[in-house]
Amino acid sequence: MLPRLVVIVGPTGAGKTRLSLELALRLGGEVVSVDSQQVYIGMDIGTGKVTADERARVPHHLVDVVRPNEDMTMARYIELADRAIADVAARGRVPIICGGTGLYVRGLLLGLFEGPPADTELRTELAALGTEKLHAELARIDPESATRIDRNDAKRMIRALEVYRLTGATMTAHQARHDHKTMPRRYEARLVGLAPEREQLYAAIDARVDAMIASGLEREVEALRAAGYLPPLRSQQAIGYAELHEVAAGALERGRAIELIKRNSRHYARRQISWYRPDQTITWYPSSADVDLAELERYLAGL
RNA sequence: GGUGCCAUCGCCAAGUGGUAAGGCAACGGUCUGCAAAACCGUCAUUCCCCAGUUCAAAUCUGGGUGGCACCU
Numbered sequence: 046m047l048p049r050l051v052v053i054v055g056p057t058g059a060g061k062t063r064l065s066l067e068l069a070l071r072l073g074g075e076v077v078s079v080d081s082q083q084v085y086i087g088m089d090i091g092t093g094k095v096t097a098d099e100r101a102r103v104p105h106h107l108v109d110v111v112r113p114n115e116d117m118t119m120a121r122y123i124e125l126a127d128r129a130i131a132d133v134a135a136r137g138r139v140p141i142i143c144g145g146t147g148l149y150v151r152g153l154l155l156g157l158f159e160g161p162p163a164d165t166e167l168r169t170e171l172a173a174l175g176t177e178k179l180h181a182e183l184a185r186i187d188p189e190s191a192t193r194i195d196r197n198d199a200k201r202m203i204r205a206l207e208v209y210r211l212t213g214a215t216m217t218a219h220q221a222r223h224d225h226k227t228m229p230r231r232y233e234a235r236l237v238g239l240a241p242e243r244e245q246l247y248a249a250i251d252a253r254v255d256a257m258i259a260s261g262l263e264r265e266v267e268a269l270r271a272a273g274y275l276p277p278l279r280s281q282q283a284i285g286y287a288e289l290h291e292v293a294a295g296a297l298e299r300g301r302a303i304e305l306i307k308r309n310s311r312h313y314a315r316r317q318i319s320w321y322r323p324d325q326t327i328t329w330y331p332s333s334a335d336v337d338l339a340e341l342e343r344y345l346a347g348l
Numbered sequence: 349g350g351u352g353c354c355a356u357c358g359c360c361a362a363g364u365g366g367u368a369a370g371g372c373a374a375c376g377g378u379c380u381g382c383a384a385a386a387c388c389g390u391c392a393u394u395c396c397c398c399a400g401u402u403c404a405a406a407u408c409u410g411g412g413u414g415g416c417a418c419c420u
Contacts (some may be wrong), residue, residue: 082384091384092384118382119382123381145384147383148383149383157381161381163381168382194379195378195386195387195388197388198378198379198386199386200387204382220380224380225380279382279385282382282385285384287384308372310384312384315376319377320379320383322377323377
């Protein structure tokens, strides 16, 4: 039997980590992180991981699971998260899902359509076509997707064509059989959203970036470089890392980089907000202090 | 005090008589195997103020205000 889940969502800097720790300590829970960057070993400061000390008090899952030269994918993530949740529950502990990566949260709750994994070679081949031809080709084989996906959005057009070439069925057909809009969730879950007032959130983000720099983010990037983990890697394009790699390469001035990290973090927060906003099942709170922990406790107990 | 230059969206900035480019920021949105990614949309009826010339002024003229530079 699947455990009930409390899922903490919201933009970066909203206080998700703090709430997850509080809940975990109160309920005897373990945190299952839903973060596409915290999975990387050696990327601690810039991804805002909890400290070793905090992890000693509250076990965390799906943090530090791959090396920076490996790529995490949504499918892989879901597989690992399912297992972690089951393990935690099997031990009689409460899994607390804490996630900034909206796509992964959705994937965990709704699953993926039965599709083929990424085919790097095919993607490279398709990418060479250019957006115009991609769109024409997509319009020919899957007009619905061609309408739905913007004609400049190469990534999604490539995925749609990839799915078709590898399965012989269109993305539209696959998604119709696995419709996120109508299907039941894979877990029963209570979604708790943290949504600070915008100005306050931005100020918190800026301060957090300064704190990351002060705690040695640059040293962390140096260590990654020394280990041979360099920018073309997906992991090294994360906010805070990409900019500092440029500084290390002499292509960007340090002060400007810090400014950019702040700006990019704010942009990221905006995207997260707009990702979660339409989800009517999320209960929003201005800050972690406003959340009714006792109520969540009753929910998890099945009351 | 004098002389010169300048004043266009929150910031940078094009436009020098024909009815306000662009970039950044901001804001809204999309998202089904790269998502801290990729992509889309909105954003000056108005150009410091007042008066004038003209069919027509951000663009020309006069005055005012503000900034910068040099001189005294």
